[in-house]
Amino acid sequence: xxxxxxxxxxxxxxxxxxxxxxxxxxxxxxxxxxxxxxxxxxxxxxxxxxxxxxxxxxxxxxxxxxxxxxxxxxxxxxxxxxxxxxxxxxxxxxxxxxxxxxxxxxxx
Amino acid sequence: xxxxxxxxxxxxxxxxxxxxxxxxxxxxxxxxxxxxxxxxxxxxxxxxxxxxxxxxxxxxxxxxxxxxxxxxxxxxxxxxxxxxxxxxxxxxxxxxxxxxxxxxxxxxxxxxxxxxxxxx
Numbered sequence: 001x002x003x004x005x006x007x008x009x010x011x012x013x014x015x016x017x018x019x020x021x022x023x024x025x026x027x028x029x030x031x032x033x034x035x036x037x038x039x040x041x042x043x044x045x046x047x048x049x050x051x052x053x054x055x056x057x058x059x060x061x062x063x064x065x066x067x068x069x070x071x072x073x074x075x076x077x078x079x080x081x082x083x084x085x086x087x088x089x090x091x092x093x094x095x096x097x098x099x100x101x102x103x104x105x106x107x108x
Numbered sequence: 109x110x111x112x113x114x115x116x117x118x119x120x121x122x123x124x125x126x127x128x129x130x131x132x133x134x135x136x137x138x139x140x141x142x143x144x145x146x147x148x149x150x151x152x153x154x155x156x157x158x159x160x161x162x163x164x165x166x167x168x169x170x171x172x173x174x175x176x177x178x179x180x181x182x183x184x185x186x187x188x189x190x191x192x193x194x195x196x197x198x199x200x201x202x203x204x205x206x207x208x209x210x211x212x213x214x215x216x217x218x219x220x221x222x223x224x225x226x227x228x
Binding site: 001031033035037042043044045048049054084086088090092094095096097098099100101102 | 143145147152153154155158167169170203205208212213214215216218219220221
């Protein structure tokens, strides 16, 4: 089945930009979604269709997807952005959903 | 507003079965798929499968084939996930989630999660 690879952790200072990658074989040909999960809470959709934001998600959150890497970018990082972030794709070859392993974002 | 409300925490013994409910409100239940996702301690999100409330068709992840059954009761806008032959590594928080659109669209609303502990 399709494999998504994320770095286990990313650290960033407040006010800086965080980039979280999601690697997969020709992932650029797929549509990527991103979820934020704070400790003890349910996941929240922050980016869908590579770079669309649901209502209520700040413009600081953006996404891109090309080649073998999709990226979630968080600008002007705030303490409240500290969470686990997961990428997700639909694998049409298996007709199954796949999540990346998750990246823990730490705000220094 | 859209809400998914799940049943409460459970403690099960190895070999037992589990049934979690997910009651939907604030939208037309039969229009959107319901997915089940779990988060085990120290692990990442794992998709378990989904059900189309309109007709009841299901799609189960390979890891759970033969152990999971997803059903729904449209009269009360509720989806169910049953997992059998429980093992200690089934200890996890189980979530239901609503699909935004068709079966290949993202998950836009999630339940609060149901903590399941499997222990002898």
